[in-house]
Amino acid sequence: MRVLVLLNSLELGGTQINAVDFSVALRAHGVESWLVGERASLAPEPNLLTYAAAQGVSIEIYDALPGMRAHAAQLSSMARRLQVDLIHVYGMWSLARQVFWGPARFGGVPWVQTVYEMSIAPIVLRHMPLIVGTGYLVDELVDRPGPTILISPPVDMARDSPTSGDAGAFRRENDLGDGLLLGIVSRLDSNMKATSIEAAIDAMRLLATEDVTLFVVGAGDGGERLGARARDVNTAVGRDAVRMLGALVDPRPAYAAADIMLGMGGSAARSLAFGRPLIVQGEAGWSKLFEPSTAESLARSSYWSPDAVSDPVGDLVRAVRELLSNAPCRAELGEFGREFAAKRFGLEAMTARLATFYREAVSAYGRRAWIADLPREARRLVEKVMRRIQRAVGRDAT
Numbered sequence: 001m002r003v004l005v006l007l008n009s010l011e012l013g014g015t016q017i018n019a020v021d022f023s024v025a026l027r028a029h030g031v032e033s034w035l036v037g038e039r040a041s042l043a044p045e046p047n048l049l050t051y052a053a054a055q056g057v058s059i060e061i062y063d064a065l066p067g068m069r070a071h072a073a074q075l076s077s078m079a080r081r082l083q084v085d086l087i088h089v090y091g092m093w094s095l096a097r098q099v100f101w102g103p104a105r106f107g108g109v110p111w112v113q114t115v116y117e118m119s120i121a122p123i124v125l126r127h128m129p130l131i132v133g134t135g136y137l138v139d140e141l142v143d144r145p146g147p148t149i150l151i152s153p154p155v156d157m158a159r160d161s162p163t164s165g166d167a168g169a170f171r172r173e174n175d176l177g178d179g180l181l182l183g184i185v186s187r188l189d190s191n192m193k194a195t196s197i198e199a200a201i202d203a204m205r206l207l208a209t210e211d212v213t214l215f216v217v218g219a220g221d222g223g224e225r226l227g228a229r230a231r232d233v234n235t236a237v238g239r240d241a242v243r244m245l246g247a248l249v250d251p252r253p254a255y256a257a258a259d260i261m262l263g264m265g266g267s268a269a270r271s272l273a274f275g276r277p278l279i280v281q282g283e284a285g286w287s288k289l290f291e292p293s294t295a296e297s298l299a300r301s302s303y304w305s306p307d308a309v310s311d312p313v314g315d316l317v318r319a320v321r322e323l324l325s326n327a328p329c330r331a332e333l334g335e336f337g338r339e340f341a342a343k344r345f346g347l348e349a350m351t352a353r354l355a356t357f358y359r360e361a362v363s364a365y366g367r368r369a370w371i372a373d374l375p376r377e378a379r380r381l382v383e384k385v386m387r388r389i390q391r392a393v394g395r396d397a398t
Contacts, residue, residue, distance in 0.1 A: 001030060001031045001032070001085050001086065001358060001359065001362075002031075002032050002034070002082065002083060002084045002085050002086075003026075003031055003032065003033050003034070003084060003085065003086045003087070003088055003358065004034050004036065004078065004079055004082055004084040004086070004087045004088070004103075005019055005023060005033050005034065005035045005036070005088045005090070006036060006037075006075070006087065006088065006089045006090065006094065006095045006099070007019055007035060007036065007037040007041075007048070007059070007090055007091075007094075008041075008090045008091025008093075008094040008095075009037065009041040009043075009048070009091070009094075010037040010038070010039075010041045010042040010043060010047055010048045010049060010059070010061070011041065011043040011047060011048060011187070012043065012046055012047050012048055012050070012051060012187075012219075012247055012249070013048075013187050014116075014153060014187070014265060014266035014267065015090055015091065015114070015116050015153070015266075016048045016090070017048070017051060017266075018116075018153050018154060018266065019035065019088075019090050020035065020048070020051060020052045020055055020057050021055070021154060021156060021347060022154065022347075022350075022351060022354060023035055023057055024055055024056070024057060025154075025156075025347055025348070025351035026351055026354065026355055028351075029351065029352065029355035030355075031355055031358060033088075034060065034082050034084065035052070035057065035058070035059045035060070036059065036060040036061070036062060036078065037059055037060075037061060037062075038061075038062065038063075038064045039061050039062065039063050039064075040063075040064065042061065043219075046247050046248070046249040049061075050249045051249050054249065054250070062074070062078070068097060068098060068101065069101070071095075071098045071102075072097075072098040072099070072100075072101040072102030072103075072105075073102060074102075075087075075095070075098050075099060075102040075103055076102040076103045076105075076108075078103075079102075079103040079109050080103075084109065085109075085110070085362055086109070086110050086111065086112065086358055086361060086362055087099055087103055087104065087109055087110070087111040087112075088111070088112050088113075088114065088358075089111060089112070089113045089114070090113075090114045090116075091114070091115070092113075092115045092117050092120070092121060092123065092124060093123070096113055096123075096124070096125065097377070097380075099111050100125065100128075100370070100373065100377060101377075104128075104365075104370060105370070106367055106370055107365065107366040107367035107368070107369065107370040107371075110129075110361055110362050110363075110364070110365035110366070111128055111129075111361075111365065112128065112129040112130070112131060112357070112358070112361045112365075113125075113128060113129075113130055113131065114130075114131040114132075114133075114151075115130065115131070115132055115133075116132070116133040116134075116153060116265075116266075116302075118134055118137075118301075118302065118304055118306070119137070120132070120137060120140070120141065123380075125146075125373040125376065125377065126144055126145050126146055126372075126373060126376070127145050127146040127365075127369040127370075127372045127373045128146050128365055128369060128373070129146055129147040129148075129149075129357065129360070129361040129364055129365060130144070130146055130147070130148045130149075131148075131149055131150075131151050131354075131357065132148065132149070132150055132151075133150070133151065133152055133153050133302055134150075134300075134301060134302040134304075135150060135299065135300035135301070135302070136300055136301060137150075138150045145372065146364070146365075146369065147357075147360065147361065147364050149353070149357050151350050151353050151354055151357070152269070152302070152344060152345035152350060153265070153266040153269060153302075153345065154345055154346070154347040154350040154351065155266075155269050155270050155272075155273045155341055155345055155346065155347060156273075156346075156347040157273055157338075157341065157342050157346045157347065157348075159252075160252065160255070160270055160273040160274055161273065161274065161275070161338075162256060162274055162275040162276075162334075162338070163256070164252050164256065164274075165250075165252035165253035165254070165255060165256030165257070165274075166253050166256070167253060167256040167257035168257075169253060170253035170254060170256070170257040171257055174215065174243060174245055176213055176215060176243065176257070177213065179211040179212055179213055180210075180211060180212040180213075180259045180260070180324060181212070181213055181214075181215060181257055181258050181259050181260075182200070182207075182212060182213070182214040182215070182258065182259070182260050182261075182262060182320065183214075183215055183217070183254055183255065183257070183258030183260070183261050183262065183271075183276075184197060184200060184214070184215070184216045184217065184218070184261070184262050184263055184267075185217045185218060185248075185251045185254055185255065185261075185263065185267050185270070185271075186216070186217075186218045186263055186264075186267050187218055187219070187220045188216075188218045188219055188220035188221070188222040188223040188226055189220045189221060189222055190220070190221050190222035190225065192283045193220070193222065193264075193283070194222040194225065194226060195283060195284055195285050195312075196262075196264065196281035196282065196283060196284075196285060196287075196312075197216060197222075197226055198226065198229055199281070199285045199287070199312040199313050199316055200214055200216075200262050200281070200316060201214065201216075201226065201229050201230050201233055201242050202229070202233065202313045203313050203316045203317045203320065204233050204237065204241040204242050205233055205236060205237060206313070206317050207241070207317060207320060207321075207324075208233075208237035208239065208241040209237075210321075210324055212241075212320075212324060213240070213241055213242075213243060214241065214242045214243070215242075215243045215244075215245055215254065215258075216230070216242070216243070216244050216245065217245050217246070217247065217248050217251050217254045218246075218247055219246055219247035223244070226244065227244050230242040230243075230244050252274075255270060255271060255274040255276065256274060258271075258274075258276055259276070259277075259330060260276065260277050260278075260279065260320065260323050260324075260330065261274075261276045261277070261278050261279070262278075262279050262281055262287075262316075263278070263280070263281060263303070264280060264281050264282065264283070264303050264304045265302055265303055265304055268280050268290075268303035268304075269303060269341060269345055271337070272290070272337035272338060272340060272341040273338060273341045273342075274334075274338070275334040275335060275337065275338040276334050276337070277289075277290070277323055277329075277330045277333040277334050277337070278290040278303075278333075278337060279316065279319050279320065280298050280303045280304070280305075281316075282304055282305030282306060282307055283304065283305070283306060284305075284306060284307060284308040284309070284312075285308060285309055285312025285313075285315075286305045286307040286308070286309050286312065286315070287312065287315050287316045287319055288305075288319070289319050289322065289323075289333075290303075290333070290337060291333060291336070292336060295336075295340055299340075299344055
């Protein structure tokens with residue numbers, strides 16, 4: 001099977017890394033993947049190209065033609081050139097419409113879409129095969145006409161293990177000392193990640209006296225704001241209690257060096273694979289310790305929550321302090337987390353699931369499914385045209 005994989009971005013982010021990892025693992029299932037991404041989404045190094053090259057994966061970069069129709073035709077030409085059996089779109093807001101009106105038009109080339117966001121917006125069509133990464137979405141979409149499957153963001157349990165990164169070298173190279181380490185590996189996005197990372201940075205005002213240091217690995221549009229926050233905390237406590245280390249193509253040494261990990265989504269899942277105790281953070285400052293009593297509910301929500309809390313810093317400090325002075329508890333939770341990870345989202349199991357879904361999707365999507373989504377998509381086109389007309393009329397009136 002030949003699959004054209006349309007990446008949502010060429011930044012070094014979790015969803016994009018998942019796409020690369022799947023493309024490697026799918027080879028054993030007889031699936032060849034062609035990964036492509038728009039040049040406009042290419043971030044400075046380290047970026048997804050850097051990561052992909054290290055995995056032996058090439059990514060074709062293209063300059064998207066302006067306008068939806070031209071871009072759709074461009075993707076149709078690409079699909080014909082590569083003679084693909086299936087198209088896989090990553091991301092809710094990316095290239096779904098261009099695929100619908102381009103290579104998939106009239107059911108020409110079957111396609112699937114992966115949405116790893118925490119909710120499904122009305123923009124997502126209803127009849128094409130859909131992959132979600134959050135357990136509760138499967139229940140919410142039970143009446144959806146198209147096939148829907150849960151495939152968790154995968155973790156390579158062999159590659160991501162407690163011994164797979166040089167923790168000692170990471171400590172030395174970043175001058176992190178011998179004390180306990182709290183770790184965050186995340187995109188530094190201002191709209192979804194920054195609030196939880198700020199809570200962790202602010203928590204160090206209260207934790208700095210306990211021989212613990214927080215390191216943050218990652219980059220993004222919130223980096224400057226978070227870096228300023230870290231400098232303020234370090235000045236207030238009189239030492240470098242928070243270390244902003246930038247992005248790493250291979251963050252395995254960071255996971256291995258941490259004594260306690262903080263995070264959400266794919267990063268949280270990866271922390272479990274490394275056998276590290278985990279405190280899950282939500283985008284609005286909520287936090288909860290991953291342990292046997294909370295494991296199923298946290299997994300079901302993909303290690304994330306939208307909930308706001310009255311004292312995000314205090315809640316996090318209390319959760320961290322439970323672990324700082326209890327090494328046996330940290331070891332026990334780390335072992336439990338790795339066992340849980342192997343069962344729930346190991347790369348091997350998720351890849352087999354994806355390969356099966358690909359083959360089902362080829363026969364599940366055709367002209368009838370395309371036509372069924374046509375009225376909704378046509379309404380969106382009419383609404384878009386009307387908005388443009390209204391804006392043009394408004395400009396002429398002024």
